[in-house]
Amino acid sequence: MTGPTEMLEIDIARKRYPDRGGRPHLALADLRLSIGGGEFVCVVGPSGCGKTTLLNVVGGLDADVDGRVLLDGKPPSAGVGFMFQEPRLMPWLTVLDNVLLVAPDPEAARPHARALLEAMELGDVLDAYPGRLSGGMQRRVALARAFSIDPGLLLMDEPFVSLDAPTANRLRTMLVELWQRRGATVLFVTHDLREALALGDRVCFLSGSPGRVVLDLPVGLPRPRAHDDEAVSTLYAELMTRYPEILAGLAASAEDIEGGGDGR
Amino acid sequence: MKRPQNRSEPVAALSLPGLRKGGKATRPWVPGADVSLRLASLLAFVLLWQILAAILDSSLLPSPAAVFVRVAEETASLVLPQHLTITLGRVVVSFLLAMAIGTAIGIAMGRWRRVDLFLDAWLVLGLNIPALVTIILCYVWFGLTDVAAIVAVAINKIPTVVVMVREGARAIDPRLMQVARAYRLSRWRTFTRVYLPQLVPYLMAAARSGLSLIWKIVLVVELLGRSNGVGFQLNVFFQFFDISGILAYTLVFAAVVLLVEALLMRPLERRLTGWRG
Numbered sequence: 001m002t003g004p005t006e007m008l009e010i011d012i013a014r015k016r017y018p019d020r021g022g023r024p025h026l027a028l029a030d031l032r033l034s035i036g037g038g039e040f041v042c043v044v045g046p047s048g049c050g051k052t053t054l055l056n057v058v059g060g061l062d063a064d065v066d067g068r069v070l071l072d073g074k075p076p077s078a079g080v081g082f083m084f085q086e087p088r089l090m091p092w093l094t095v096l097d098n099v100l101l102v103a104p105d106p107e108a109a110r111p112h113a114r115a116l117l118e119a120m121e122l123g124d125v126l127d128a129y130p131g132r133l134s135g136g137m138q139r140r141v142a143l144a145r146a147f148s149i150d151p152g153l154l155l156m157d158e159p160f161v162s163l164d165a166p167t168a169n170r171l172r173t174m175l176v177e178l179w180q181r182r183g184a185t186v187l188f189v190t191h192d193l194r195e196a197l198a199l200g201d202r203v204c205f206l207s208g209s210p211g212r213v214v215l216d217l218p219v220g221l222p223r224p225r226a227h228d229d230e231a232v233s234t235l236y237a238e239l240m241t242r243y244p245e246i247l248a249g250l251a252a253s254a255e256d257i258e259g260g261g262d263g264r
Numbered sequence: 265m266k267r268p269q270n271r272s273e274p275v276a277a278l279s280l281p282g283l284r285k286g287g288k289a290t291r292p293w294v295p296g297a298d299v300s301l302r303l304a305s306l307l308a309f310v311l312l313w314q315i316l317a318a319i320l321d322s323s324l325l326p327s328p329a330a331v332f333v334r335v336a337e338e339t340a341s342l343v344l345p346q347h348l349t350i351t352l353g354r355v356v357v358s359f360l361l362a363m364a365i366g367t368a369i370g371i372a373m374g375r376w377r378r379v380d381l382f383l384d385a386w387l388v389l390g391l392n393i394p395a396l397v398t399i400i401l402c403y404v405w406f407g408l409t410d411v412a413a414i415v416a417v418a419i420n421k422i423p424t425v426v427v428m429v430r431e432g433a434r435a436i437d438p439r440l441m442q443v444a445r446a447y448r449l450s451r452w453r454t455f456t457r458v459y460l461p462q463l464v465p466y467l468m469a470a471a472r473s474g475l476s477l478i479w480k481i482v483l484v485v486e487l488l489g490r491s492n493g494v495g496f497q498l499n500v501f502f503q504f505f506d507i508s509g510i511l512a513y514t515l516v517f518a519a520v521v522l523l524v525e526a527l528l529m530r531p532l533e534r535r536l537t538g539w540r541g
Contacts, residue, residue, distance in 0.1 A: 059446050082446035088439055092461045092539045101457055102447040129539040149447070 006024065008035040008058070008153055008185050012067035015210075017121060027053045029210035031067075035202075039184040040179060042196035045206030051189040052085075054211065055157045058187060070149035071153055071185075078104070081146030081184070083159040087138035089130040094128040095141050099148045113148050120144050143171065147178050154179070157190040160195070169227050172199060176224065193247065194236055198227045205246050214247055289424075325510040344516060351494040354410070354482050354522070358417035361473060364427025365418065367467065373426065373431020385410065390423035395481050399488055408489045417481050421495040425470045432466030464536050474531060481519060 015028040027050040045051050053133055056062040058069050059082050069076060082237045089098045096113060103109035117126060120140055139159060156175075160168040176199065179186060190196050196203045197219055204217040204229055217239075221231050240247055310328050326334075338344035338535040373380040373387075399416045406412035436459065444454040486495025494513055501509035 027514065061442050061445055078448050080446065080448070082443070084443070086439070088443050089441075090440065090458060092464075093457070094539075102288075103451070109448075131539065195325070215327070 007037045007072055008187065009031075009070045010034070010054075010058060010067075011069075012054070012065060014051045014059060014066040015057060015062075017048070017053070017062075017129075018063075022064065023050055028057075029212055033204060033213055035181075035185055035187060037072075037185055038175075038183050038200060040100060040188065040201045042188045042190060042200035042203045043206060044190055044193050044196045044203060045211055046208055049206045049208050050211035051191070051206060052157055053205075055082075055155050055187065057253055059155045061231055063251040069233055076153060079149060079152045081149060081151030083139075083142050083146050084154045085161055087130065087142040089145075089206050091129060091139055093130050094127045094129060095122060097132070098130065099145045102149055109148065113144075116144050116148055117141075136163055138170065139163065139167075139171055140174070143175060143178070147182060147184075151184050153167075154184045154186045158190050158192075159188075161190075165227075168195075170228060173224070175199070177208075180223075192225060193239070194232060197221070197232045197235055197239075198225050198229070205243075206217075207246075208245060211244040215243060274375040279448060283432040324507055326511060331515060333507050333513045334508045335516060338509075338512055339516075340443040344513065344524040346493050347492055347497050347513075348516060348520070351482060351486065351491050353476055354414060354417070354477075354486070354493065357412045358421065358472075358482065361414065362421035362478070363467075363471060366470065367429050367463075369422070370429025371433045371463075374430040374436070380430070385428055387423055388421070391427070395420045395484065399481075399485050403489045409491070413482075413485045415488055416485055417478055420475055421478055422482050424515055425474060426464050428473075429463065429471040435466075436462050459479050466528075468536070469532055475521070475524065475529075478516070 010031065010033040012031040013255040015031075018088070019025040031054065033041075033043075043051060043054065053062065057065050057067075059080060060076060065123050067225070071080075081227070089095075090101065094102060095117065096110075099113045099117060100106040100109055101216050103113065114123075114126065117123060120143070120145065122137065123142060125133060125137065130141065135142070142159070146156075151252065161170050172195070188199060195205075200219050203217045203219055204213050206212065206219070207214045210231055219235070220231075221235065275343055313328050317325050335344070369383065395416075396496055398419045402412040402416035402419070406415065406507070440458055440462070441454070444458045449458070483495035483498065486493035486497045490496055494517060498510055501507075501513070
């Protein structure tokens with residue numbers, strides 16, 4: 001592994017936000033999570049348990065929190081990659097410019113960004129606008145954007161939701177390859193346990209709202225693994241029987257892939 | 265709970281120096297069919313005018329030919345170009361002033377509710393105060409000067425810019441702003457590459473309606489308190505009932521407006537919204 005790898009420590013005593021009626025809603029409580037440098041950790045939990053809120057707090061999008069997040073002992077600053085549920089590309093920028101947008105020095109980053117996009121089979125659409133690309137390609141650009149800054153920390157908020165299975169699998173493979181080659185500490189949020197098992201070194205289970213870690217499970221399966229590997233399926237089935245109460249919400253929420261609304 | 269997915273669609277690119285925005289993004293010049301239709305419309309207008317002038321046969325409606333001759337005379341004597349340049353100068357300065365101030369206020373009002381609440385009543389007043397009142401007051405307070413003239417025009421225009429830009433600022437997609445924050449973009453880059461492009465359609469609308477309003481008000485301002493410019497000349501012609509003079513200036517003025525629209529506004533818009541193609 002090359003590149004920077006940083007240790008992430010999350011300690012959130014309380015995170016509230018006003019719900020639609022204006023009353024404070026407790027989204028996260030006593031959430032503690034420590035991720036080693038270069039580790040790939042998946043966080044799973046039922047819809048509405050505060051997964052997106054957690055990522056927003058870690059990513060610095062939401063500073064109104066009682067708790068702290070430290071990346072190698074310091075609050076995270078530059079060098080954090082973020083992939084959202086939607087690609088969130090700037091429609092007025094070309095694919096290449098979208099990637100260069102997040103570079104500290106766009107001119108210096110140009111060759112690197114080009115090479116990265118070409119390696120991700122986006123070489124033909126460097127100058128295309130995102131609106132002309134398929135959903136899968138847009139996610140690929142978003143993935144390239146996240147890796148283009150050589151992130152020490154990569155935050156992913158159900159980035160492959162609402163894609164067809166082959167496209168999602170291809171992107172997952174791409175993600176793992178990039179991560180193995182470049183190294184980054186990854187916090188990957190999903191409500192799809194199978195996806196978590198296929199990707200993570202560790203899977204952390206959040207409780208229903210207010211979310212906290214109720215189970216921290218190392219995944220020792222050898223890589224490369226695929227979403228539909230037998231080993232993944234076996235582990236999945238085993239977990240389902242072993243922790244029925246923890247996974248009940250997940251099984252239900254995995255049905256409505258589109259409705260992954262996490263409140264925030 | 266979720267915003268509609270296509271929230272970020274109606275926005276456009278802002279091209280900045282140093283950042284590549286190739287010509288490939290701009291669409292080619294309007295196809296021939298469009299141009300010929302525009303020309304036909306122009307010809308129909310002149311034809312209608314000719315017929316009307318022939319029927320009336322009065323000095324109160326000179327024929328197109330007579331007016332074109334007058335345009336040539338006024339141009340050759342350099343009187344028309346001189347007054348036109350002065351008027352255009354006033355238009356450009358007050359336009360830029362109104363756009364800059366109106367955009368700043370509009371963004372602030374769209375972004376901060378308190379600012380919006382505080383300034384909203386002023387805005388309603390500004391939108392509804394008759395142009396004539398601001399013009400008279402500016403001349404009374406600042407004297408019969410160019411500064412007073414330009415301030416008066418800008419004051420008339422600013423409120424409409426504010427209203428449009430405020431609408432744009434309210435429609436800013438928070439999800440794209442989150443991207444800028446997540447990647448710790450500098451304030452400047454966030455503003456120019458993420459925020460402003462979303463305002464472009466609103467700025468274009470404000471610029472369009474702004475120009476047409478400012479043309480009109482500048483002439484009134486010149487008529488009331490300046491001793492040069494197209495408005496001043498029109499007043500002189502009015503005193504002498506010189507209709508062909510009035511029409512000659514009007515014609516040139518209209519031509520300038522059309523040229524600005526065709527050579528400046530439309531190419532600019534094509535360039536800024538090329539990504540929608």
